[in-house]
Amino acid sequence: MKHERQVELLKRLKGIDPHTPWPLAEHAHRNPAGAYVDPARFEDEKRVLFRRRPQMLGLSCELAQPGAQMTANLGGVPALIVRQTDGSLRGFVNACRHRGAPVSSPDGAARPRITCPYHGWVYDLDGSLAARPYAEDAFADAPKADCALLPVAVAEGYGLIFAQAEGGEGLTAASALAGAESEIADYGLGGYVLVEAREQVVDFNWKLVLDTFCESYHIRALHKNSIAPTYLSEISISDAFGPHPRMIGLLKTVLDELDKPSEADWRFLPHSTTQYIFMPSGLMTYQRDHIEFWRVEPLAVGKTRVRTGIYAPEGPMSEKTLGYWRKNLDILLKVTGEEDFALMAKIHQNLSSGALPELIYGRNEPCLIHLHKAIDAALAAG
Ligand code: FES
Ligand SMILES: [Fe+2]
Numbered sequence: 540m541k542h543e544r545q546v547e548l549l550k551r552l553k554g555i556d557p558h559t560p561w562p563l564a565e566h567a568h569r570n571p572a573g574a575y576v577d578p579a580r581f582e583d584e585k586r587v588l589f590r591r592r593p594q595m596l597g598l599s600c601e602l603a604q605p606g607a608q609m610t611a612n613l614g615g616v617p618a619l620i621v622r623q624t625d626g627s628l629r630g631f632v633n634a635c636r637h638r639g640a641p642v643s644s645p646d647g648a649a650r651p652r653i654t655c656p657y658h659g660w661v662y663d664l665d666g667s668l669a670a671r672p673y674a675e676d677a678f679a680d681a682p683k684a685d686c687a688l689l690p691v692a693v694a695e696g697y698g699l700i701f702a703q704a705e706g707g708e709g710l711t712a713a714s715a716l717a718g719a720e721s722e723i724a725d726y727g728l729g730g731y732v733l734v735e736a737r738e739q740v741v742d743f744n745w746k747l748v749l750d751t752f753c754e755s756y757h758i759r760a761l762h763k764n765s766i767a768p769t770y771l772s773e774i775s776i777s778d779a780f781g782p783h784p785r786m787i788g789l790l791k792t793v794l795d796e797l798d799k800p801s802e803a804d805w806r807f808l809p810h811s812t813t814q815y816i817f818m819p820s821g822l823m824t825y826q827r828d829h830i831e832f833w834r835v836e837p838l839a840v841g842k843t844r845v846r847t848g849i850y851a852p853e854g855p856m857s858e859k860t861l862g863y864w865r866k867n868l869d870i871l872l873k874v875t876g877e878e879d880f881a882l883m884a885k886i887h888q889n890l891s892s893g894a895l896p897e898l899i900y901g902r903n904e905p906c907l908i909h910l911h912k913a914i915d916a917a918l919a920a921g
Contacts, residue, residue: 540725540825545807548776548787549796557794560756560903561774568900568908572890574915575744575898581840584745587921588819588914589614589837590704593715595821596620597832598850599698601733602628606649606664610641612836612844613704618691619643620702621653623664630691630702631666642688653688662688696720698728699823717781719815731830734856734864736848737872741880743887745819745837746914748845751879752814752822752833753907755788761882765874776811777905782913784906788812816906818913828852829864831871841887847872 555561573580596611602622609620610633619633619642633641640657644650652669653662661670666688671678678686694701696712697720703710713720741748759772769790776787793810813825822833830850837843849868851860889895900907 540722540808540813542803542805544722544725546802546805548807548811549793549805551776552774552789552794553797555774557771557774557791559773560901562777562905563902564905564908565902567902568911569897570900570911571897572893572895574911575746575887576840576891578840580918581744581837583918583921584819584914585614585837587918590616591706591921592819592917593694593701593703593707593710594819595715595817595823596700596702596834597736597848598728598731598733598830599695599700600729600731600850600853601736601848602700603732604649606651608643608647608649608653609700610643610647611702611834612838613691613702614837616691616704617641618702618704619653619688620691620693620700621664621666622649628693628695628700629665630693631688632691634689635660636668636686636688637671666690697723698726698731699723715817717783719780719783719785722780723815726825726830728830728850730853731850732853732856734849734851734861735868736846737868738844738846739872739876740838740842740844741884742841743843743880743883744841744890745835745843746911747883747887748833748835748843748880749816749818749822749910750907751875751883752816752824753784753786753910754904755786756901756903757879758788761878762874765878770812773903775906777909779906779909779913780815782818782910782917784816784818784909784913786814786816786906788814816910818910818917829867831868841891 605622605624607622611618617633619631621629633643635642635655637660640655642653642655659672663669668683668686692703692707692710694710694712701715755772755775758767758770771789778785790810796805815823820835824831832848834846849864851864
């Protein structure tokens with residue numbers, strides 16, 4: 540983040556009382572319980588939000604080598620993203636054209652070709668069918684040219700990877716970022732490497748994963764024994780790029796920067812956790828010395844796959860350095876898992892009970908309001 544932008548963010552905090560909620564949305568917002576638990580609405584979300592809109596899948600560095608692969612579930616469409624020998628990316632439906640088996644390699648490792656595990660059909664990295672070992676004659680009336688892997692739209696830019704299962708012909712990273720491009724470019728994501736990613740399946744609606752990160756109001760109560768001593772609860776910085784909110788959590792030390800006489804010495808990033816919620820499926824956090832990326836894949840109305848990756852600046856990684864980053868990931872997953880997500884599962888149960896008509900998002904939760912209005916607007920338009 541450029542220094543001018545850091546100074547601009549710090550200036551907003553001038554004269555702000557850290558114990559009074561700020562900033563405030565114009566109105567509180569009510570969201571019916573059905574938005575989280577209605578199966579018909581969930582099917583609409585899968586189709587409109589997860590198939591027909593760009594999904595942010597992760598950082599480009601995850602697919603560094605030709606033949607490197609990444610799989611994703613795009614609203615029920617199984618996708619395989621593959622790095623080509625010319626450095627570009629291609630996306631495919633992760634299903635063999637013979638009898639439908641997934642063709643991704645089980646460990647995601649780079650391979651010179653894509654080989655189906657069922658009967659051994661071999662595809663080139665560009666998805667064209669290269670060979671049907673021991674059975675070319677048996678398929679003579681199904682020409683190879685008709686049996687390439689089916690395409691899925693992908694785009695790459697600013698160090699990020701996007702895919703779209705339906706209607707993605709004009710997909711670009713810039714259009715998917717909806718105005719966040721220059722800020723994301725400043726992070727220089729091309730200079731990061733993936734340290735580790737872990738997956739979990741949680742028993743609550745996908746929106747509750749994102750809700751977790753959309754306000755700092757809960758820090759004082761829910762995180763009183765973990766992060767509350769260091770973070771501010773009542774104030775945060777809330778903005779949005781198109782449908783994507785940016786919620787910046789603030790360390791208590793941030794206000795000390797304003798006491799430094801020269802703006803040239805002001806630093807914002809060391810005192811903040813900057814979270815970009817890329818509606819609907821991605822959440823990227825810049826946290827002092829590393830990047831975290833969360834990918835959200837809805838499996839059912841009350842079941843969501845969550846993948847969390849930690850990325851560090853490129854450079855020599857000793858066992859000690861790797862241990863440091865892994866410990867960061869351990870702590871992140873422990874706090875979110877034991878404190879936030881444990882509660883989200885209970886909230887989902889309460890919403891499912893039918894006893895609670897709606898949730899009320901307060902004026903002190905502007906990013907949460909923005910996200911849900913953006914979701915509703917996208918559903919209405921789709
Ligand atoms: S399903 Fe892939 S080779 Fe048969
Ligand atoms: Fe939290």
